[in-house]
Amino acid sequence: METVKKGYPKAFWVCSFSETFERLAYYLGRSLILIFVTTAVVNGGLGLSDKIGANMQANMTAFSYLAAIFGAVIVDRFIGAKYTTPVGMIITGIGYYVGSIATGIVHIYLMILLVSFGLGLFKNGPLLGRIITDKKQMDSAFSLRYTLVNLGAFIGTFAVGILYKDVFAKNGVLGFSQCFKLAALVMILGALWYFFVCWKYLGEIGSRPFIMEKTQEEIEMEKRENLSEDKNRPLTKMEKKRMGAIVLVSSFSIIFWIFWYLAYLPVYYYWAENMNWVIGGYQVPVTWFDSANALICIALGPVMAAFWMKLSRRPQGDISLFRKTGIGIGILGLSYLFYAFIDITRGDAKASVLWLILFAVFLTLGEMFFSPLGNSFISKYSPSKYLGIMMSVWSIGTFIAAKLYGYAYGFLFGGNFKFTVACYIVAAIAFGASVVLFVMDKKLSALVEE
Missing domain, CATH: 1.20.1250.20 (MFS general substrate transporter like domains)
Structure with a gap:
């Protein structure tokens, strides 16, 4: 019997592309923290020690992963991931903007808190697992998604050094503020992409908590086993x-x-x-x-x-x-x-x-x-x-x-x-x-x- 080749749903492509926005902004912001915190005040930084800067960067990474548990409980039990994801992008964008106006350590901790909380609500990955219903497609689909994730990571890591040192630097003051603002803008644009494009193709997927969205396999199992x-x-x-x-x-x-x-x-x-x-x-x-x-x-x-x-x-x-x-x-x-x-x-x-x-x-x-x-x-x-x-x-x-x-x-x-x-x-x-x-x-x- 000839195997019928199916393409990936449009919702998969547009939702996967939203992660390009998220990773681009993340690597812009995360890469800057260590340099921004330790650069002298006269050059646009906070003039703090290397140890403080390293701890802040580590905290941003750590809290982003820990907040995933908090967001997971929300999308599993209370609110659909279709809604939490763009809201999380907006909160994350606000966090990066706080970084752009930071004048002390309190602002940086507030930025880390907002970014971590926002990324905890960003649940595009589980949504993709429900957009793709054919198990045979999933490994290949998530590999393609990884390409779009790393497109944002590549742009962020490659561009950040050029932007803060050359493009946005002026009169000896490095362009940290402008880079954080750029990260904030990218997240807001990503949220708009999610609201106006992803929602169009998602339909009802992710509109309810995952506890209420059973797979076809689960439905058939319940019937089979009474x-x-x-x-x-x-x-x-x-x-x-x-x-x-x-x-x-x-x-x-x-x-x-x-x-x-x-x-x-x-x-x-x-x-x-x-x-x-x-x-x-x-x-x-x-x-x-x-x-x-x-x-x-x-x-x-x-x-x-x-x-x-x-x-x-x-x-x-x-x-x-x-x-x-x-x-x-x-x-x-x-x-x-x-x-x-x-x-x-x-x-x-x-x-x-x-x-x-x-x-x-x-x-x-x-x-x-x-x-x-x-x-x-x-x-x-x-x-x-x-x-x-x-x-x-x-x-x-x-x-x-x-x-x-x-x-x-x-x-x-x-x-x-x-x-x-x-x-x-x-x-x-x-x-x-x-x-x-x-x-x-x-x-x-x-x-x-x-």
């Missing part, structure tokens, strides 16, 4: 298993994201001194490594989407998320072996910065096997009444990793081991986690498939 159709009915044994599987995958995400975040620090602290950053007479900014990751994500998104779709249409079916996750962690381990290879082959000389491009490809490929598919997995298997909560569990895994990778760097790369030995340790742990996922694949897959 379950109560009440929204507060107890979870079935299979639903509990699926939630357990989501928590388990999220725990492996902690390992992945610790090593993923960790990979950036040697770029700033080790390779900054042991690499030649000049290409054709131009001094390459170290911060462009962040932009390289986003740019490769943009390029790989459609490629991985096509790959996942092809796998899902095989006669023997798709491979499980657990194996895909194992492959992603394994590729991440390979990237650290490549770090060690660069260090060994350079000898006493400085390595060319071009090596980092290939490293970024390894790092990003591992990410594409992992990050977009987590949201897809949760959308496939989470009970509707806990969809927002389960999405926030994935975010909490990232939050824990963000808090721990600094300690991991201090232990591994802080002088206890040679650089190459530290890389081997990380690679060994990553390979071990990958093997566990492959060996346990059948048992883990039984948690989600009847």
